[in-house]
Amino acid sequence: MSIERIFKPYIVQSGGYKGGKSLDALSQDQKIYKLSSNENVLGSAIAHDSLSDHRLNIYPNPTPDHLYQALERFYNFELKANQFVAGNGGSDILQMLVMAFLDPTTNCIISNPCFGPYKMFSQWMGAEVRDVPLKAPNFALDIKGILSAINEQTRLLFLTSPNNPTGTYISKEELDRLIPRVPDHVVIVYDEVYYQYADQEDYTIGLPYVQSGANLIAINSYSKAYGMAGLRIGYAYSSEVIASYLRRVLRPFLINTVSLSSAISALDNSTFIKSTKSVVANQRTYLQDQLDKMGIKHWKSQGNFVLIKTDYDEQTITEKMLDHQIMVRPAGNFGAPGCIRVTIGDQEATEATITALATILNKKL
Ligand SMILES: Cc1ncc(COP(=O)(O)O)c(C=O)c1O
Known part of the structure; x- marks a missing residue:
């Protein structure tokens, strides 16, 4: 065989x-x-301290609660600690999401050109991947196309802003047109790992949409602006309910001791x-x-x-x-x-x- x-x-x-x-x-x-x-x-963003400063012989905390509290402060208490989920990079969180929402009976929507793992991770779950490509010549989001690609089996809609590899972004006005029309059986994965670099006035992170109750999970990473790609750490924020379910698929001791303390101190830098x-x-x-x-x-x-x-x-x-x-x-x-x-x-x-x-x-x- x-x-x-x-x-x-x-x-x-x-x-x-x-x-x-x-x-x-x-x-x-x-x-x-x-x-x-x-x-x-x-x-x-972190000083390279000695590994021996950490107690490497014992497990880290089973859940990274200190990071969640630090993130709550970082977001000026506009989000609560229990709205965060940390993972080994944004990629790890994306994989948690497809595991939580996709199976062979469901589909997700991507807009190529986009970050390759959206499709790859979703296919690993046996889900159908529907591509609604960005529109030529300037890679604009095809809002009408996305809305008509959504059906009863759609669970995830991947949006990226700024987008990899195009560098283009989705304006606030476009999000305001799209998000209220996305049915509530669809979760929007709003990948904002490059948000620190966006300087256009009509750019926005996902925070206001989470606050207004949209089914939206914002993905963040320490690999980009924080310069910590080698430590493999990232986080997502969403509603408390979504975060509480996502935390059920977190592997115990997922965030290692060095990454955890580095991620907390980097937020101050x-x-x-x-x-x-x-x-x-x-x-x-x-x-x-x-x-x-x-x-x-x-x-x-x-x-x-x-x-x-x-x-x-x-x-x-x-x-x-x-x-x-x-x-x-x-x-x-x-x-x-x-x-x-x-x-x-x-x-x-x-x-x-x-x-x-x-x-x-x-x-x-
Ligand atoms: C759009 C986008 N999302 C997520 C990631 C994942 O980053 P990491 O897993 O290093 O946090 C990347 C990395 O290149 C990316 O470009």
Whole structure:
């Protein structure tokens, strides 16, 4: 008997997650600008203390209550501690959500180009994934299309703002048009892991919608602005009722001791977040201006990355960029074939990116 016959068919059919290249895969002698995973190139919001400062021989708290209390303070008590759920990164929470809501009788809605795991995790549950693509030319949300794709079996609607990989965002006005029309058997997963980088006036996080009673779960991460991708921690907030059920699928001792204390202390480091936001905003504007000047197609971004389209196919341009020590991400897996996604770094990384693109594409600077 072939082993495939006993695996769940959804797992056998899944291609698995194709992440960005790791630095380990490359020669150690060369300086590489790693601009492929939207990490914080400037460092981390926490001081790197010694592991021996932690009592690693004992389990952490079974539930991360101290983090929930710290988050309650961070949100100025506009949310209560019992509205939060923490996980090993935003991805872990997304997986908890599909586990809690999806099965082979249900469906969810995504809007490509978007974060690949929405589809992959949902398919692992055997659920149908309905794609209502973002609309050309500017990747606008197709509100009408989403509303007509929802049926009695729909359980999750994934919205991302700012969106990965496009960098576009959903305006408050669009959310106000969509959210009240989503039936109450559908939960909106509002992925705001890049919210710190959004600076448009009509951008909003999910908080006001949770407060007004919408079925909405906002996803947050420490991997991006906080610069803590290696610690694997993130959190969601929603209504108390939704959070209480989600906590039932939390594995005990899920958040490790080091991540837990780091996540709590990072919330106090508003100085780091402020300087990250300022560097990213400046470098993003500079990069986009230079791309405009060189006539290189891209989309205006509200994230710490920019989606770029060239005449090369995505693998070729990715390899050519690596020849210039710039590691970028081909965006085909995220539903944007032919494009690359470049993370915003510091001035030096931006200059290196611009020079590489100008050389490869034979553009005048
Ligand atoms: C839109 C979006 N959501 C969620 C995540 C998950 O981040 P993490 O699991 O590192 O918290 C990412 C990471 O790239 C992302 O781009």
